[in-house]
Amino acid sequence: MIGDERDKEALSALMDGEAQELELRRLLSAIASDAALRERWRRQQQVSELLQNRDIQRPDIDVSKRVAASLSHRSTLSRNPLWSMAVAASVTFAVVMGGQMLIPSAERPVSPLISDIGGAVVPVMGAQPVQASLGAKPLPVTNRQAEEASSAARQVGAAYERLARDRYLSLNGQHADAAALIHPAPYVLSLHTDIGAPAKDQDSQ
Amino acid sequence: MSESMTQWARYCLALLVGVMAESASAVECDFTSPAERALEKMFSHKDVSFAGTVLFERAGNRQFITVSWPDAEGQGAMRRMNASVNPPIERWPSPVKSPERICDVLRMYSPALGAERVVAGRLTQQLSLRPKDPLRLAHRFDLDAETGMALAMATAGTDGQVLERFEYAHIQFGDIATETAFERPDETYSRGRAVIPGFFLMSEDPVNGVFVVSDGLATASIFVEPLLAGAPPGEGAVIEGATLTYTRGVTGGEGRLLISVLGEIPVVTARMLADAVRTPGVAD
Numbered sequence: 172m173i174g175d176e177r178d179k180e181a182l183s184a185l186m187d188g189e190a191q192e193l194e195l196r197r198l199l200s201a202i203a204s205d206a207a208l209r210e211r212w213r214r215q216q217q218v219s220e221l222l223q224n225r226d227i228q229r230p231d232i233d234v235s236k237r238v239a240a241s242l243s244h245r246s247t248l249s250r251n252p253l254w255s256m257a258v259a260a261s262v263t264f265a266v267v268m269g270g271q272m273l274i275p276s277a278e279r280p281v282s283p284l285i286s287d288i289g290g291a292v293v294p295v296m297g298a299q300p301v302q303a304s305l306g307a308k309p310l311p312v313t314n315r316q317a318e319e320a321s322s323a324a325r326q327v328g329a330a331y332e333r334l335a336r337d338r339y340l341s342l343n344g345q346h347a348d349a350a351a352l353i354h355p356a357p358y359v360l361s362l363h364t365d366i367g368a369p370a371k372d373q374d375s376q
Numbered sequence: 377m378s379e380s381m382t383q384w385a386r387y388c389l390a391l392l393v394g395v396m397a398e399s400a401s402a403v404e405c406d407f408t409s410p411a412e413r414a415l416e417k418m419f420s421h422k423d424v425s426f427a428g429t430v431l432f433e434r435a436g437n438r439q440f441i442t443v444s445w446p447d448a449e450g451q452g453a454m455r456r457m458n459a460s461v462n463p464p465i466e467r468w469p470s471p472v473k474s475p476e477r478i479c480d481v482l483r484m485y486s487p488a489l490g491a492e493r494v495v496a497g498r499l500t501q502q503l504s505l506r507p508k509d510p511l512r513l514a515h516r517f518d519l520d521a522e523t524g525m526a527l528a529m530a531t532a533g534t535d536g537q538v539l540e541r542f543e544y545a546h547i548q549f550g551d552i553a554t555e556t557a558f559e560r561p562d563e564t565y566s567r568g569r570a571v572i573p574g575f576f577l578m579s580e581d582p583v584n585g586v587f588v589v590s591d592g593l594a595t596a597s598i599f600v601e602p603l604l605a606g607a608p609p610g611e612g613a614v615i616e617g618a619t620l621t622y623t624r625g626v627t628g629g630e631g632r633l634l635i636s637v638l639g640e641i642p643v644v645t646a647r648m649l650a651d652a653v654r655t656p657g658v659a660d
Contacts, residue, residue: 209648212573331612331623338636339614339621342599346619346638349579349588350595351469353477355418355517355526358443358454358468359542362432 178208405479411487414503416478417524419471424523428496428547429457434540434617446470474565480592484508484574485515493518495527496544505593510534511573511645512594513618523549531618534642540617572648589649596639598649603632611650613643622646626653 178201201208351357407416427444439459445452452468490502500518507514514536518528528543568577575589575596585600603625613622622637624647635653637646 206647206651209644209651212648327608327610328612331610331625332614333612334634335612335614335621335623335636338599338623339616339619339638342597342636342638343619343621345586346595346597348469349597350590350640352472353578353590353593353595354471355593356430356529356542357471358430358441358452359432359529359540361454361466361468362439362441362456 178205179211404476405482407478409487411489411503412482414489414501414519414524415481415487415505416475418503418517418519418526419478420473420524424525425550426523426525426547427550429545430542431545432540432542440545472565476567477565477592480567480574480576481505484512484591485593490516492521495520496547498522498527498547500527509573510642511575511648512591513539513640513642515593518543520547531640533618539615571652572645575645575649594640596637596641596645596649598653599636599638600653601634601636603627603634605632607632607634611647613646620646622650624650 181197181201347360351360354360407413425445428442430441430443432439432441440457442455442457443452444454447453447467450470452470453465454468455463455465457463485505485507488504488506490504492499492501494500495518499521501521503517503519505515505517513534514532516530516532517526519525520527527547528541530541531539533539566578568580570576571589574591576591578588578590578595580587587598587600589596589598607625607627609625609627611622611624613620615621618640620637620639620641620643622643624635624637626633626635633653635650637649639646
């Protein structure tokens with residue numbers, strides 16, 4: 172709760188241009204992982220835009236039903252081998268999770284173990300170390316399920332990363348054409364599509 | 377294209393024109409400080425013709441290219457000198473020139489002048505553009521003291537690490553290019569509605585699911601397409617130099633969409649842009 176209030180205050184400071192660097196860095200970290208905070212920021216900006224009398228009638232990128240209908244009629248760009256991996260991962264994931272609600276992998280917390288008080292290694296003279304149960308045995312099945320779910324989530328995440336790499340190769344030319352009108356050195360953007368070294372995974376930025 | 381799609385495209389075009397006409401406004405800022413004037417000069421450099429050689433580095437790769445501007449049609453030309461023997465000439469467009477655009481940049485970035493240094497045998501002064509929020513990357517330019525053109529540029533991530541850079545090894549400036557010297561293409565800075573803080577729609581094609589947003593300096597393209605049946609929701613991202621590619625699969629009662637965001641932006645910005653895509657069921 173205290174953290175929420177702090178985030179709200181930091182957002183307000185940011186909107187007023189009064190946020191300090193350290194606070195900005197902390198806010199960046201919070202916003203990256205908090206969809207609600209991102210949404211709050213967006214709405215706060217809309218209010219600010221409104222107060223400054225700028226146009227915000229439809230601030231969203233609208234993909235209405237009619238648009239979706241037209242999308243469904245054209246051949247999807249995503250028909251490539253990468254999706255077979257994504258689909259395979261989804262089947263694995265569905266089996267492991269047993270119908271639980273799926274959420275984006277990066278936002279899905281690692282499932283906690285039911286019991287992690289599985290005991291400790293107790294040295295006994297003249298014997299090999301054994302594991303004491305302390306009356307509460309770990310639940311190996313649950314642990315395995317959690318590990319498999321985590322593994323499946325990682326597979327889905329990896330599939331989307333491969334998909335992102337595929338999208339970079341197939342769509343960056345189109346993006347570069349649009350961005351060239353804005354970039355101070357448009358010719359640089361043309362080079363982006365030519366340098367074909369494998370893209371690095373995006374861990375953090 | 378079917379009749380319904382044609383009608384939908386017309387509807388979207390009319391809406392876009394209407395929105396953008398409303399958003400057009402007079403210049404909202406003054407260029408008073410030396411840093412602001414340097415920024416203005418940088419965006420106006422295209423009035424001077426030039427030819428030179430550029431070294432470009434990103435993600436462990438480097439390339440030399442020859443660059444010149446303008447040709448008879450007002451476009452730029454370039455050749456990739458490490459790509460092949462006798463590389464072909466490629467064209468690149470002139471960037472838009474708009475005081476309003478500079479105002480947008482100043483709204484989201486803090487300019488500051490830095491040290492002088494020599495680049496390609498010419499005196500330059502450093503101009504840094506530091507983002508005012510975490511939705512943008514930082515940029516550092518070395519501007520030619522005479523023309524204001526960027527002879528070197530580096531883009532850094534939110535952690536300060538340089539993602540990509542270029543620098544002229546040699547450049548020769550020519551005459552002032554006048555309006556009558558060539559057929560200038562119809563370039564306009566069309567700022568549409570705000571989507572996320574500081575980013576405005578530059579163009580939208582809902583029928584094909586392609587949207588372009590910009591803050592006046594950084595650009596992001598959003599591609600929306602159907603998510604293949606059976607694919608789970610999720611997200612992933614890769615970065616190549618300063619260009620981030622972010623994908624998100626959305627499923628559920630609101631539809632099944634694959635959203636791809638490409639741009640010279642941080643991950644948090646790509647996530648916010650994906651958040652801004654209204655899915656079927658919510659829109660109508």
